[in-house]
Amino acid sequence: MRSVGLELRTLSLLMRRQLDQAACTTLTKRDNLTAMHGWTISYLCKNQDKDVFQKDFEREFSIRKSTASRILKSMESNGLITRQTVPYDTRLKKIVLTENALKIHESIMTRRAMLEQKLLTGIPEEKLDVFFEVMDAMKKNLES
Secondary structure (H helix, E strand, C coil), rough: CCCCHHHHHHHHHHHHHHHHHHHCHHHHHHHHHCCCHHHHHHHHHHHCCCCCCCCHHHHHHCHCCCCCCCCHHHHHHHCEEEEEEEEEEEEEEEEEEEEEHHHHHHHHHHHHHHHHHHCCCCCCCCHHHHHHHHHHHHHHHHCC
16 A cells, blocks of 8 residues: 555655756856745745744744744845844844845746646646645644
8 A cells, every 4th residue: 555645755855856956047056046945935925915924934834943944044145035123023023035036036936837737747627626635634634
């Protein structure tokens, strides 16, 4: 019997390799961009209309505080984000994309769309619906 966990891990690694390989362009080498940086930039772009803090980032990607801190520190040192205080609580620092990150977002989205297209080739819509239902159920099981 196949292991769901092993299959998910293998698929995740294959996707990460594809994204990292696509990230080996001149643009991303210059910016030290990883696949996770790309996902982070997309998340922050999508949420530009609100204040996003490290806790929000941790929750969105289901990662630990130490992992989030390491990713954000790397992105900050590479000039992709800044952390800015908010007027209503000086202890909090919102995460803000830099102009550089906003410029490369389009490239990230293009590469991600190409990967998604490759990933879904030959898979009918009905099977994708079932896949997402099962994934949602598994996430719910693990969160409870």
